[in-house]
Amino acid sequence: MFELVDAEAALDGRPAPLPQGIAAAAALLAGAAAPVIAGLRTDAAGAVAAVALARRLGAVLDHAESEAVLRDLDAMRIGGWIVTTPAQARAFADLVLIVGDPAPDVLAALALERPPMLDAEQRPRRVLRLAAGETLAVRLGLLRALAKRREVAAPHDLVTLAEALAGARYGVVVWSAAQLSSLAIEMLCGLIEDLSAATRYAGLPLPAPGNAAGVAQALGWETGFPFRIAFRDGMPRHDPVHYEATRMVASGEADAVLWLDALGGGPPPWRKQVRLVALAPPGTRFADPPEVALAVGRPGIDHAGALFHPVAAAVLAALPTAPLPRPTAADLLGRIQAALPAC
Amino acid sequence: MLTRITGGRVIDPAHGRDGVGDVWFEDGRIVPPPTGRAADASYDAQGAIVLAGGIDIHSHIAGSNLNTARLLLPDLRRDGSFDGAPASFEIGRLYAQMGFSLVVEPAISPTVAMQAQLELAAIPFIDRAILAVVGNEDFLFHLMRADDGANAIADYVARALAGSRALGVKCINPGAAAALKANARAFGLDDVVPRWGFSSRAIIHALQQAVATTGVVHPLHLHCSNLGLPGNVETALATIEAAEGRPLHLAHLQFYAYGTEGPRKFSSAAPRLAEAVNREKNITVDVGQVMFGQTVTVSCDVLRQFNGRHSAHPRTWSIAEDIGNGGGVVPFRYRRTSFANAVQFAAGLELFLLIDDPTRVFFTTDHPNGAPFTTYPDLFALLMDRELRAQWLATLPQEAVAMTTLPAIAREYTWPEIAMMTRTAPARLLGLVDRGHLAPGARADIAVYRPQADRAAMFRHAALVFKDGVLVARDGEVTTPRFGRVLHSSPGFDRAIDTRLAGFFEDTYGVPHRAFDVAAELVGGTEHFEVVPCRS
Structure with a gap:
């Protein structure tokens, strides 16, 4: 030593x-x-x-x-993405979906316990969670199918989640690339794209240390x-x-x-x-x-x-x-x- | 060191000079021909054209949008033919080779100014400046509602210039980025921002007034609503009218020169726009010419980029929202075989050729949105040669050419008009007294071009380029890198605005407002910056 x-x-x-x-x-x-x-x-x-x-x-x-940063960059390069900043999410998001277990510091800065200050209705935010894990990409595939109103057999929790997601005015999906596979990040960007057809969604990829x-x-x-x-x-x-x-x-x-x-x-x-x-x-x-x-x-x-x-x-x-x-x-x-x- | 450029055709429209003669300079400045002293160095310019250094008022050369384009498209750069987003050093080298000495990056939100200034600091040879983007921030809307609105907005604008170290004020599709966040998918001049109720027109008025109050010389630099849409000439005409005689610069006007005539409901309306610009003397414009090939569009018009993302080529994009404008990056390929792209190409040239006054129309491709700036040499050649235009037009879809008046236009730009458009007029528009001309006292920023059959080759590789009196390029080869200055305005303002900004930012966004300020000591120190005086 x-x-x-x-x-x-x-x-x-x-x-x-x-x-x-x-x-x-x-x-x-x-x-x-x-x-x-x-x-x-x-x-x-x-x-x-x-x-x-x-x-x-x-x-x-x-x-x-670099591994984590390149995973996010790959998702952007492969299919495009729609993202926002923590500052904007804090001020405007009425629904926040937290994927995995991101580091608490930036999450704290989002002040999720408060209504978004610039949102028209000033209602408490909906904060939802989706666990990371090996099946995440598959579950996100099902979620995308549900978001697009396709007939799929999906677990009840995903059906409920899809319904909640559709109700957002400005939804933000938070993740840390270090915890997710490239495929899962790509699927998250696809989910945001799908949901953006009817309402507003943006990703919030948290920065690596x-x-x-x-x-x-x-x-x-x-x-x-x-x-x-x-x-x-x-x-x-x-x-x-x-x-x-x-x-x-x-x-x-x-x-x-x-x-x-x-x-x-x-x-x-x-x-x-x-x-x-x-x-x-x-x-x-x-x-x-x-x-x-x-x-x-x-x-x-x-x-x-x-x-x-x-x-x-x-x-x-x-x-x-x-x-x-x-x-x-x-x-x-x-x-x-x-x-x-x-x- | 006393230096003399001898025997060239010296063209300096600012002082009515056009004739064979010499240019002398010493210690970085043009000097009168000295009596009783010989030059320490002499450059032969016989048969060549001697101009002041070129000034580009609108080119995306820095900032997080452009940098995202770099990171998004590594594969396009592999074969070296993609100039949409060169590395910072290359930007300086390529501009210097063409005889340019100052380039303005026109779209930097104050929240990302620090990075933009770091990028500018990495661009060698040329002087640089940024315009600060305002017009989509909730803080601005909040001030528009306040009792002391007009004064507070002027303070806010001046504070944005100070924090960003910016030369002027840019407004990009005012209200639209805010509306997109509330799920609007279209936003015109009289649409209103949800929750706030302000129209684009009202935001433009407020910012025009604020810029006038600050005394910043460059007028409000506006990117209008409805960019790229068929029939949007009506938006541009209505915006010109809305200026009500007050100074206004309209960016990349070509992207608003579209009618709905013809079988495809897409036509050039450039003649109508040119007529309006010719009539309304308070209006200046730059063209945003389209040239064919692969490029990447980078814009703080996040609504336009959001709506245009699925036309990306290759099929990838980044839409990045932020507390103000945000931005979007969408790669795009303009094709000679495309009806729409051919109409766009012709409409841009129509604007250049139908606007009479070369002091009010500026030379841009809106790099890289209409084309990379490395296509400038071809564009200069097209403006100066109607035969060359006819050759290009012959390669385009003729049903598209029929939707324009370009084949009938005989005008060819003269050298004095080129000098006026790219030197004299931009210096005046930006409030620069010692650039853009060749009279004693001016900075010795000089470009010498050697005429040849291939005009584009002449413009691509200037024979001699001096920056502050130092030779920086010769026949297209740059010398040892040196760095120019970053120009900015510094209007005064009531510091009370800081208190309001501090409270709003800390609470709403969780970031202290001061955290966004450019730290001069991290970007080259005070020597690196040059203050451009405001009107008193």
Whole structure:
């Protein structure tokens, strides 16, 4: 067990001055044949700096929570979707269907116990729940059939649910992609589409942790793609299967990883040994000391940063709650890039 | 460094200049020809055309809608031929190559301005600005009901500009996004927002008045109701009338130039619209020309995108509602073989050619909604060459061409008219005194084009492009990236509006209103921004 204490840098677990840490990180990455920049729990500036470094190194970029984000993106790409924001749902939804068991923080922000303030009738909301699980996609298929008034044999609870759903004026369906299969999300988007023929419905896909949605946005404007991007000859390529960081480490394709975790989400999930440069806040614990560890500031706590705001559902400025003079992820990545040997 | 561009045909309609001569600049500004000093650098422009840098007043180059288009359509980008939603860096590179030096992103809701400004900060070479979208927020409707409505709305608009760091005010299908939330599927100029009872017309009036009160130079920039629908010329004509002589800019007018004549009940009504624009001098328009090929439509007209989602090609879309306008992304392919698309193509060119005054009609494709901005070179060529237009028309369905007057129009744009439409007039419309012209004191934003048989090739790759006096592109190749400025207005307002916004947002939406403000320190700092003065 190694814990990054409040030193600027550590080399194989031993404290070192920051310039030495930067030089070691640059040397490790420059010497790698197939480097991966993973974790990516950072603010917009950190994501932009990671793109620049990946472009320079010919590295792959992936986020710790990319699986969940890509599940939502896949549903949008496959069949289209109609979505809204938590702020709008809070103000307007007269019916909320909660699928699975989403994290309580954003649900709390919806103030479901209160009538929607901008709704014409100001009646208490109807809050309904649908359990996640292996049969969810099938049950959603039945629900869609019922919503379209098809003759199907369906369990009583689904018949009741379908009747309730049809009675909404502005219904919102809430889910967390991490808990659902791609097929279930696609079926939810289809259900929303079906219900929208007669009344109004919108989906509310809750964001994954680690500023995954914000980083996906930043990579979008920087490269045109979300994560799982590789740079070849400076040009980005996107392949959701091939450029998955965990798979690349497990298969041995990746020979070095820069793990970027400015938001304190923890060390890499894999057990396999791979050469590691870690940028993490002090206090982060690793099973083994990384070859290079650099202490990084936390956006929105130690310094200002642009982060996806889960209630506004937009990338907004997050001002520091307790400013500390720690380097930002963008600072450190920029210094590593500057320390790379000239190409 | 004193620099001289020698021997080109210098066209600067702002100062009546059109003749062979030199342009001198130093420290990023145009200077008078110096006496007794030699140039440190000299560029030969003999036989070439020398203009100020181009200004695009309406092009979707940033924001969460455009970024959603990027994330929605990764497969379209694989072969490199889809320019509907390039990455931010590419936007700057492609515009600079064409000789543009300022582009306005016209549709950013204040609630998503922070991301839009981050995106603008990633666009190199050119100056940029956004227009802030208002007109569908419950907070605005709430103010329209208040006793101090007019003043409070002006404060609200000024506060939106301040929080977003925006140059001007945009209004997109006013009332319709609010009505869609209440399950309306159509919304015209005199339909009213459910629960509030305000018509689109009333919202436009209130916002025109508010913009005038703030002193912001750019008039209200309006996206009318009923976009894209057959017979919607009546909406556009009624909207022009509703302006009652007050300044109003109508965006992408081509999408409202449709009648119901002919066997398909779809025809060009561009001549009627052009006639109205020619008559009403308070009106400015941009065209939103359609060009053929794959693109993606991105719009805060969420009602239009909701209704149009099933015409998506490829068959995917994103409709995203928010506390104001929200937006929608619907990919679309304009086909030469399509009757409707051919009528749209012709109607846009009719507007360009039938509106007499090149200071009141602006050059846009509403990128990427009518076509990607990378089609501009072809469009310039079409405006300047009636033979080329005839060649294009010959490839279109003739029953569609018959629904337009385009074959009979002989006009060809001259170089001074091109300069007026894309340089002089946009600078005036946006209130920019040191851009869009080549007199001493102007920024040394200069584009040099070398005439050749293929006009489109000439416009695609300007021979020389200077931004603030620095060479940024030569024969279509950009130099080392550098970054221009982001322009915004900063009208004063009564801070009491902050208190009202704070209470409303916290309670209604669960987010502090201030959380939406653009943080300058995260987007390049104060040096990155430039304030455009308001009328005093």
